[in-house]
Amino acid sequence: MNKSDLRKIYLQKRLSLSQVEWKSKSHEIVEHLKISELVRSSQTILSYCSFRQEPDLSELLTLPKIWGLPRCVDQSLFWHVAGNLRSGKFGIQEPDPDSPQINVSEVDLILVPCVMCDRKGYRLGYGGGFYDRLFSQPEWREKKAIGILFDFAVVDEFAIDEWDQPLNAICTESGLYSQLNH
Known part of the structure; x- marks a missing residue:
């Protein structure tokens, strides 16, 4: 089956979750991340606004860390300190362009949304x-x-392209898995 x-x-499976299921599974993911060594040892973490x-x-943004959120500009992501949000490209909430930017050298960890x-x-994302x-x-x-994804979206394998880069770990409502078979 192709990526599209x-x-x-x-995406349809994810959208079919009830609000109660979605919130419960999201909370479980947050709890796994809170106790993970990767999160605990990081000072500057990049995340995303759920879409x-x-x-x-x-919920994670309450942890005493420097939190960065992405802003889409043309074909690139720019990372800003989490703060005032507004609707950006694709209707996704993103930081105000005037909020402080985060330099790549400061980043310890990136939490990446996955389809x-x-x-x-x-990972398979939205295709952008x-x-x-x-x-x-x-x-x-x-x-x-x-x-970051739900259990039902973890598969044994799918066709990848030469530009695809593997992540270091995945986190679902069942736990954090860092022993991936690269």
């Missing part, structure tokens, strides 16, 4: 290539990254 078809199937029933990580992911850490382009840049390549 997989994307449609897994189309992605796992909601907003689906395989057990090796290869924003994270693929980010992780292809040398200064971002070595940053620790955790894919």
